[in-house]
Amino acid sequence: MTDSRTTIFSIMFGIVYLAAFYYDLALFRYYPEVGQFHFLRNDSLGGVILWYGWIATAALASAAIAFAVPRKMADRLWSGWAWIIPTAVVVVMLIYERRWFVS
Amino acid sequence: MIVVLLILHGLLAVALLGAITHQSLSVLRTAPAANGRWTFIARFRGVDATAYATPIVVLFAVTSIGGALLYPKYRIDVRPALEDTQNTAANGVFEIKEHLAAIGLGLLPMYWHFWRKRNEPETAPARRYLTWLLAFFVWWNFIVGHVLNDIRGLLP
Numbered sequence: 227m228t229d230s231r232t233t234i235f236s237i238m239f240g241i242v243y244l245a246a247f248y249y250d251l252a253l254f255r256y257y258p259e260v261g262q263f264h265f266l267r268n269d270s271l272g273g274v275i276l277w278y279g280w281i282a283t284a285a286l287a288s289a290a291i292a293f294a295v296p297r298k299m300a301d302r303l304w305s306g307w308a309w310i311i312p313t314a315v316v317v318v319m320l321i322y323e324r325r326w327f328v329s
Numbered sequence: 330m331i332v333v334l335l336i337l338h339g340l341l342a343v344a345l346l347g348a349i350t351h352q353s354l355s356v357l358r359t360a361p362a363a364n365g366r367w368t369f370i371a372r373f374r375g376v377d378a379t380a381y382a383t384p385i386v387v388l389f390a391v392t393s394i395g396g397a398l399l400y401p402k403y404r405i406d407v408r409p410a411l412e413d414t415q416n417t418a419a420n421g422v423f424e425i426k427e428h429l430a431a432i433g434l435g436l437l438p439m440y441w442h443f444w445r446k447r448n449e450p451e452t453a454p455a456r457r458y459l460t461w462l463l464a465f466f467v468w469w470n471f472i473v474g475h476v477l478n479d480i481r482g483l484l485p
Contacts, residue, residue: 239434258401281434288435316432316465320425323425
């Protein structure tokens with residue numbers, strides 16, 4: 227992966243992760259009580275971990291986007307987006323997660 | 330085994346916390362003291378920040394993998410206990426911890442890439458703010474990990 231594609235991958239990772247988390251787009255689910263991975267929801271298997279699946283979704287989708295973006299466009303990307311977009315992703319996530327702290 | 334992994338996870342987090350804090354302070358733009366004296370803070374900041382980039386990437390990745398291995402135990406033993414005691418804030422800070430770890434993993438390639446281009450002044454702000462962002466993630470996750478461990482205890 228070239229330098230500019232690396233930057234696009236990292237920028238997109240946070241955005242896709244947030245979308246995967248918000249819209250429940252986990253690539254797979256892990257049920258720790260039975261130690262099984264499943265692609266589909268299976269409530270009879272106990273508590274579920276979606277985090278691994280969200281990361282996998284974000285990694286695959288952002289890698290695909292990084293390779294799909296034309297090289298010239300990727301090279302013109304302003305370096306400021308490298309920290310502004312991830313910071314915005316974190317702020318949005320923190321605003322959403324306020325739900326745990328308000329009664 | 331899980332206790333050994335938990336302690337190892339904590340020790341790696343301490344190393345990561347030290348490295349990212351050194352690097353974060355070293356990219357501050359404040360001028361050194363006028364009298365040229367080497368205070369503790371000046372010594373803490375006066376490191377070769379570039380040398381920390383690769384160890385930080387490795388430590389962040391390895392510590393996150395350790396956290397991922399510990400997660401099933403948390404989901405089975407700790408989270409239900411927190412839910413039973415209506416401790417939603419503790420669950421909330423953990424949710425944020427897992428999101429920050431994931432977003433941080435995604436940032437590592439770009440962070441490493443910008444630190445490799447340390448001689449390019451136009452990328453200095455990106456380097457600085459990415460470092461501070463990762464430092465926030467590491468500090469949050471370290472403190473939350475400790476607090477949750479204190480709530481639940483080390484042994485069953």
